Amino acid sequence: MEGTKKTQLIKPRIRQILSKELPSGLISKLPKHWVQIGDVLILPLREEFLPYKREIAEVYAQVLEVKTVLRKGRILGELREPHYEVIYGDDTVTVHRENGILYKLDAARIMFSPANVKERIRMAGIARPDELVVDMFAGIGHLSLPIAKHCGARVIAIEKNPYAFKFLVENIELNGVQDRMTAYNIDNREFPGEGIADRILMGYVIRTHEFIPKALQIAKDGAIIHYHNTVPERLMPGEPFQTFRRIAREHGYEAEKLNELVIKRYSPGVWHVVVDVKVFKV
CATH class of the missing domain: 3.40.50.150 (Vaccinia Virus protein VP39)
Structure with a gap:
């Protein structure tokens, strides 16, 4: 049950913190879904969020307790390699259990x-x-x-x-x-x-x-x-x-x-x- 309660509280907390830094019209559009691999977060961010991407990533990282946040990109090429942008932290190697x-x-690559x-x-x-x-x-x-x-x-x-x-x-x-x-x-x-x-x-x-x-x-x-x-x-x-x-x-x-x-x-x-x-x- 504790895991369920924590999940329910995450989104309001993120919105509450970012409401002081983002235009009010963007708050309701913040990502409600993300992918967490080990202690790396992959966050889908639309174009209108890009001027604030570092501030957003930092808040998600703090609330979700991860070390690095990547902006979700495309999977390209024969080797199916992700093209993700690091927007918070610098260590993209993680262990997923x-x-x-x-x-x-390496969640970025x-x-x-x-x-x-x-x-x-x-x-x-x-x-x-x-x-x-x-x-x-x-x-x-x-x-x-x-x-x-x-x-x-x-x-x-x-x-x-x-x-x-x-x-x-x-x-x-x-x-x-x-x-x-x-x-x-x-x-x-x-x-x-x-x-x-x-x-x-x-x-x-x-x-x-x-x-x-x-x-x-x-x-x-x-x-x-x-x-x-x-x-x-x-x-x-x-x-x-x-x-x-x-x-x-x-x-x-x-x-x-x-x-x-x-x-x-x-x-x-x-x-x-x-x-x-x-x-x-x-």
């Missing part, structure tokens, strides 16, 4: 979506201890750390971005899973393993279909692939499974849909979806 996992990351929490929790119970899991887009270990930590499965985590890879290695040590989790700093298309994985994680969006042939190459016959992608609402519920099955058939595999979940809204009219698919060599 969730479901018994420690995620160390590495993507971490609290909205994906249900999928990270789902991964904590998805695999058996005797499985070999290959995470093709590991990042800092978003999806594969829960598998290694809570399922006890062996994990190969592949991450192309050298900066994200640095935190992936640190997180493997932070969570004490060095004995069952191995990291590779390469493009997953260069990974040499064939027919080795009982389970494959494809936690990427927009272009994930381009990597399906490589996933099939890595998979054992009967492996399960957790295939993420972004899908226009008008193409659901057929997609994204139809595209996965078409590409699988082109490469001599049949695909069976086991489960499908909507992760979150990606943009207007577009959803981030994950499909659990079992694949068989024809």
